[in-house]
Amino acid sequence: MEQTKRIDGLIVYGVIYLGFLYLPILLIPLFSFNDSIYIAFPLKGFTLQWYEAMIAQDALVRSLMNSLKVASAVAVISTIFGTLAAKAVTGYNLRGKAPVVAFIMIPFVIPGIILGISLLVLINRLGVTPSLLTVGLGHIMIAIPFSMMVMISRLEGLDRDLEEASMDLGEGVWSTFWRVTFPLALPGIVASLLLTFTLSFDEFLIAFFLTGKEATLPIFIFSQLRLSQKLPNVLALGSCILAASTVVIAAAEYIRRRNLRSDRQSGLGV
Amino acid sequence: MRKRNFIEVRNVTKRFGRVRALHSVDIEVNEGEFFALLGPSGCGKTTLLRILAGFESPTEGEVFIDGQAMSAVPANRRPVNMVFQNYAIFPHLNVRQNIAYGLRRQRLPKAELDAVIERALVLIKLEGFGERRSDQLSGGQRQRVALARALVKQPKVLLLDEPLGALDKRLREQMQVELRALQQEVGVTFVFVTHDQEEALSMSDRIAVLSEGEVLQVDTPERLYERPVSREVADFIGTMNFVEGEVEGVDTDMISVDAGPLGRVSAASDERTRPGRGARVLIAIRPEKIAVSRERPDVPSNLVRGQVSAASYLGDRSHLRVDVPGLGAPISVASQNILPLLHSAHAAESDAMWLSWPASAVVLLPPE
Numbered sequence: 001m002e003q004t005k006r007i008d009g010l011i012v013y014g015v016i017y018l019g020f021l022y023l024p025i026l027l028i029p030l031f032s033f034n035d036s037i038y039i040a041f042p043l044k045g046f047t048l049q050w051y052e053a054m055i056a057q058d059a060l061v062r063s064l065m066n067s068l069k070v071a072s073a074v075a076v077i078s079t080i081f082g083t084l085a086a087k088a089v090t091g092y093n094l095r096g097k098a099p100v101v102a103f104i105m106i107p108f109v110i111p112g113i114i115l116g117i118s119l120l121v122l123i124n125r126l127g128v129t130p131s132l133l134t135v136g137l138g139h140i141m142i143a144i145p146f147s148m149m150v151m152i153s154r155l156e157g158l159d160r161d162l163e164e165a166s167m168d169l170g171e172g173v174w175s176t177f178w179r180v181t182f183p184l185a186l187p188g189i190v191a192s193l194l195l196t197f198t199l200s201f202d203e204f205l206i207a208f209f210l211t212g213k214e215a216t217l218p219i220f221i222f223s224q225l226r227l228s229q230k231l232p233n234v235l236a237l238g239s240c241i242l243a244a245s246t247v248v249i250a251a252a253e254y255i256r257r258r259n260l261r262s263d264r265q266s267g268l269g270v
Numbered sequence: 271m272r273k274r275n276f277i278e279v280r281n282v283t284k285r286f287g288r289v290r291a292l293h294s295v296d297i298e299v300n301e302g303e304f305f306a307l308l309g310p311s312g313c314g315k316t317t318l319l320r321i322l323a324g325f326e327s328p329t330e331g332e333v334f335i336d337g338q339a340m341s342a343v344p345a346n347r348r349p350v351n352m353v354f355q356n357y358a359i360f361p362h363l364n365v366r367q368n369i370a371y372g373l374r375r376q377r378l379p380k381a382e383l384d385a386v387i388e389r390a391l392v393l394i395k396l397e398g399f400g401e402r403r404s405d406q407l408s409g410g411q412r413q414r415v416a417l418a419r420a421l422v423k424q425p426k427v428l429l430l431d432e433p434l435g436a437l438d439k440r441l442r443e444q445m446q447v448e449l450r451a452l453q454q455e456v457g458v459t460f461v462f463v464t465h466d467q468e469e470a471l472s473m474s475d476r477i478a479v480l481s482e483g484e485v486l487q488v489d490t491p492e493r494l495y496e497r498p499v500s501r502e503v504a505d506f507i508g509t510m511n512f513v514e515g516e517v518e519g520v521d522t523d524m525i526s527v528d529a530g531p532l533g534r535v536s537a538a539s540d541e542r543t544r545p546g547r548g549a550r551v552l553i554a555i556r557p558e559k560i561a562v563s564r565e566r567p568d569v570p571s572n573l574v575r576g577q578v579s580a581a582s583y584l585g586d587r588s589h590l591r592v593d594v595p596g597l598g599a600p601i602s603v604a605s606q607n608i609l610p611l612l613h614s615a616h617a618a619e620s621d622a623m624w625l626s627w628p629a630s631a632v633v634l635l636p637p638e
Contacts (some may be wrong), residue, residue: 020602164325167345169372169423179371183362 028242032235039231050232052239057233063220064237067201070132070216074139075197081140081145082192083185089148090155091163101148108145112205115142120209130212138206143196150195154188155181187255194252198245273336275464276301276459277322277427282331283284284317284483291317294331297426299461299476304453305588306470307463309480310506315463316478319429322461323352336426349516351420352429356436357412359404365391365415372423390418395450410441417449421456428453430462434469446473467507471495495556497540501635504554511560511601513553513638517545524629526571529553533576534571534615537632545634552635557604559631562590562617567626576601583607590617601625 030248035045054060088094089101107115119138120130121241130132158181166176184190221237224230277299284292292314299305308313320326324345333340335349362366367418369387378386391397394414399620404412413433420428428476433449450473453460464470470477471491478488487499498504501512520540529535535553545551556622567573576594587607591600603625605617617623 045498159356161354161356161358162360164323164345165354165360166371167325167353168323168352169419170346170375171372172346180360257478 001023025242028235029239032232032239034232037229037232039235039237050236054233054236059215059232060220060224060233060237063215063217065130066214067217071137071197071200072138073136074143074200075193078140078147078153078196079189081194082196083151083189085144085148085150086155087181089150091159091160104148105145108143112142112203116206116209119206123210131208132211132214132216134210134212135207135216136200138210139203140202142203142206143199146199147192147196150192151188152186154185154191158184190255192254194248273301274298276303276336277461278334279318279322280332280334282318282321282328282333284314284321284326285329291483292321292328295480295483297478297485297488301458301459302457304450304460304473304475305462306474306477307461307480308467308470308477308506309465311465312482313480314483315465315480316431316472319431319461319463322427323350323420323429350429351423351425351427352431353413353416353420353433355431355433357416359407359412359415359419361404363404364400365396365402365404365407368415369419369422370405371419383505384555384629386422390422393421393455394418409437410445413437413445417452421458425458426466427459427461430460432463432465433629434464434466442469473505479506481506487568497633498554498635501552501554501638504633504635509555509557509602509604511555512635513555513597515551517547517549520544520547525634527551527553527634530576531594535632536571536629537634538630540634550637552637554633555627555631557589558587558606559601560601560603560605560625560627562603562605563594563624563626564617564621566624569626572629572632573624573626574601575622575624578617578619578623581617581619588617590623592623594625 030038030043032050033046033048034043035047035049036043085104089097094100115138118142119134123130123134162180162184163176167173167181171179202218203216204222207216208220208222215223217237221234224234275298277297279295279297281294282292283290295314295318297318307318309315317326322335322340324340324343327341340348360371363371367385369390369432370383373383373386387400388397391400394417396411396414396418396471399407399411404415408417413436417428417433430449434445434489437445446469462473471494474491476488476490477494479486479494481502487494487503489497494503495507498507498510501510504510504512513529513532513535515527515532515535517525518528518534519526523539525537525545527535527537532553537553561567566575574594576592578590579593579600580589580591582589583605587604590603592603593600
């Protein structure tokens with residue numbers, strides 16, 4: 001009896017916990033289909049007009065494209081740097097490794113607002129015009145530590161013997177990388193791409209300071225919040241992003257699980 | 271014709287910072303030999319193997335393989351292949367792809383490549399396992415895949431790092447036999463690292479015993495066991511009784527030693543150890559060379575009486591510890607239980623027994 005009681009309590013706790021996490025998020029798609037400009041109960045009726053309005057809104061679509069562009073570039077570039085840095089840190093006994101890693105990790109803990117202001121000051125001094133490029137560079141700066149963390153945990157589990165075995169069997173450094181290290185690091189690389197993409201995609205503070213005429217999506221959404229009649233468009237957009245990220249996360253989890261089984265045997269970390 | 275000195279390790283020293291892993295090591299291995307590097311962990315044996323493979327370079331000295339100096343040759347160009355301690359099977363490739371891994375550069379036609387892989391699978395008795403991934407293989411199977419993957423490269427030398435260490439006892443004994451048979455079949459020179467003295471004795475043609483980065487002795491298993499050159503070697507391989515003594519007389523074929531409580535000990539003279547009169551020596555006798563009897567054997571020397579302080583029965587043999595008055599440590603004796611155990615001739619605890627041994631069983635070592 002004691003046992004069942006406790007499990008019941010856990011279930012109640014779990015339901016409340018999940019509700020707390022997801023109910024607010026679920027309100028977004030709910031109201032995006034609501035036939036009213038006001039976000040309030042009771043619901044007035046079903047409509048797709050906010051989605052039509054969203055697609056018709058040029059500035060919105062443009063800012064979405066801007067964000068996708070910046071986020072893709074940031075994801076690829078920071079993952080390349082993060083992977084190489086992680087490889088250096090895990091593969092070789094470099095002198096002064098600890099301070100170098102700490103140094104690279106610093107952007108991780110600096111508040112975004114400080115970073116944004118300092119970068120703005122810097123590019124002004126250099127005479128560079130704020131643009132999507134500067135936003136991208138700022139994002140790369142904060143994304144590299146994230147990528148590096150993901151890649152270090154992946155590469156640390158990777159058996160160094162495997163690379164030596166490849167060399168022993170006649171392959172050079174680069175072909176060993178492509179034939180052994182890369183395929184084994186791939187789940188980590190995918191995770192790093194997803195993480196850094198998301199990081200850049202919804203980053204507001206740095207983008208706010210460094211963006212020029214072209215807004216990224218979070219900047220655009222922020223500007224829309226002041227106009228209440230545009231709010232339902234933002235909800236429609238939010239629902240689309242929610243759906244897209246759910247699909248991406250599910251796909252990533254599927255890939256990770258598929259790799260998990262073979263990893264366990266080969267002594268690779270998760 | 272098998273080449274002598276196929277591998278030459280000349281005066282190799284390896285330092286990692288301040289730590290000296292190897293100290294002027296000289297070893298020669300003949301072609302087709304099954305050669306063991308034996309020693310406790312941290313003795314430098316794995317470092318030496320990695321130097322042969324090209325993963326480490328010697329701080330001083332040079333390694334020659336088939337007459338060619340190796341210092342300028344990177345690991346991926348050396349005519350050697352390695353079986354790693356944990357086998358290092360590529361987890362993202364199946365058995366077939368693992369075996370074919372090192373053959374890519376040869377750009378063999380598909381049919382030929384398949385034939386090579388098929389032959390390798392037959393050699394390691396894993397026909398039909400080609401499509402399996404490494405996580406679907408047992409420890410013994412992984413080890414054989416690692417062997418095949420290295421052997422298809424047709425190396426001049428195969429290096430094996432504790433190849434049987436990860437297997438359980440029964441499988442290890444079976445693989446010892448298989449590995450030895452495989453080596454004789456392919457005729458490749460094997461250099462293998464082990465800390466297991468029994469494994470080294472049963473498999474190798476010759477063994478190098480290493481300790482703290484130095485080579486103590488290179489010899490056949492028989493000579494290593496029967497004629498160790500130092501107390502360290504004798505201690506590392508099997509059990510040995512040591513008693514200090516002083517040389518009394520040297521004859522053409524016999525050396526007699528005053529061994530204090532052990533009386534006079536005669537040792538068969540050896541071309542290697544010919545200490546002069548009055549020299550201090552360490553007398554070493556293996557436990558199984560000592561005969562135990564209740565009656566006094568009719569021999570003039572190599573005889574002592576003692577009291578059994580411990581007797582343990584091991585089925586095929588019994589281990590005794592015999593206290594000899596005046597001797598610091600008890601003498602270990604291993605006697606074969608040839609007669610039924612209940613026979614009165616057998617020694618039990620606190621029995622007084624005679625110990626005797628032939629002159630040929632006595633090894634004279636330098637004193638410490």
